[in-house]
Amino acid sequence: MGRSACCAKEGLNKGAWTAHEDKVLSEYIKLHGEGRWRNLPKKAGLKRCGKSCRLRWLNYLRPDIKRGNISPDEEELIIRLHKLLGNRWSLIAGRLPGRTDNEIKNYWNTNLGKKILDQQRQGSASNLKHRNKNGEPVSKKAKTMEDMSPNMTSPSPSKMPPVVRTKAAKCTKVFINPDPHKLPLGHQHCEENNRGGLMLDRHAGDDHTNNGSSSLSSFSNIADQENSSSDFLVDFDMNEISLASLLNSDFPAINCDNVDQNGDNSLSHSVDQTAQIFSEEMLQHLNGGSHDCVQVQPNLVLNFHSLTSFLDGDQGGEEWLGE
DNA sequence: AAACGAGGCAACCGCGTCTGA
């Protein structure tokens, strides 16, 4: 039959996690890896529900979590992606390395949602209203996560792993490689998922590398194929790159409900379709209207944001490209 | 300095989907 019953709820701790609990959970996961959340508390000696452990790990304890304020570029990206995907926070988070769905959701609910409403009310061009003179978003408190949790030491930028594997990185499953032989490196780790699509192997430690190199190699192929792509590459300058500018194509908001209704179970998660719509449109632009490369695009475009964000990091590009 | 209100964030809850027997 099925699996055994979920964790019994009696006698379990609830509420805020203690530093000791954090330590126990972190060390257990370092030793045994993620997953099997149900049995984890018992094995680790925690009086917590497995769900709670999972949430704590994903949203707070993972070493690759990016702490600190959301940058203006990230904010723009969130807005764009929210316009595209709606409240699919995990997917949005998947495009923002180091950010969790919960963090983005909270940020939206507390900042961006209001900002968008304000903008809608007051018309356009009030985009900078909530920013300081440096163009940074201004929140009432403007405090960092370190301020909130002094016991949590945020990794320094130089030590911080460049790409967080958020849950939503799953959306790499939309990748359908028409010609696997053209894809070096990371694509060796591609595996077929049970929805019929290809999904990048996301095992700890190597997945960001795979993910990134996949995107880059695909991206390079396009550049080879299309002259117009060279313009795209210019925009891809590692120092100058702005996430927001990458999303400046004015793709329409997509009604997620409609997308859901169209989904069929073969490859098609609604989000996958959304991704395809997104990428097709964008790539049509990038390729000067040619659809020659469209098959490759969904993954490319979606990963592209991870890629660019990743490359924004000090050493991200080096690690990514050169192991 | 104290009280109050608002904002922000971590965590919980419930539901839908996936998976294994």
Place this chain on the structure above:
DNA sequence: GTCAGACGCGGTTGCCTCGTT
């Protein structure tokens, strides 16, 4: 094919902190 449990996700809640009076 069916069922039950695990997992993942989004919505919501409650607590803590900060700002204002």
